[in-house]
Amino acid sequence: MFNFFPIIFGIIFFLIIGVFVVVIVKGLTQWNKNNNSPVLTVEAKVVAKRADVSHHTHHNTDSTGMHHTSSSTTYYVTFQVESGDRMELHVPNSEYGMLVEGDEGRLTFQGTRFKGFERAY
Template structure:
């Protein structure tokens, strides 16, 4: 019978297994961090502060292969400056992002890192 005594046939499956465990570990850590942040937000007190919008930004992620982009995702962020000078950035909906402008002032409500609302002063 043909028998191969090459150590590569023992090493490669071990390396593939280690890579698999690392990838699964990364996913588990990301899920645990997300759940922990969600819990912290749920236990945080809802806060309301007078604030001013200092800047807005978007983050666009493109999906596809090479030059052929098949889809994209846009995430919207607004940075508020509170009365005490502290700045807080929150993720907001695209609709709200379009309705807000830099230097708008109003009442900001949030819970931990979770944006709740912003009522502009008219």
């Protein structure tokens, strides 16, 4: 009888490795593209804000057998530029809290990297 376990295991193993390679290559490609993009400053308006919360469970290997959970939040702001195009950028917590939908000013970015926003008063 032919044993399918080694074949299935090998396929799953290479699929998982393939996913990791694709994610790493995409990340490095975006990083390189951002580094080679010019730093631009344009007139823009804050049109939306959102926060993405991720929950994590950590298991302890000590004798208590307890685990704890933690969470992390990633902040995004959607800006609309003069041409009407919109872009969503990841922003640091300190900037996210200072921005309000409807704010207008000068957005500075490099590729997909948020560099700053100077509100027009």
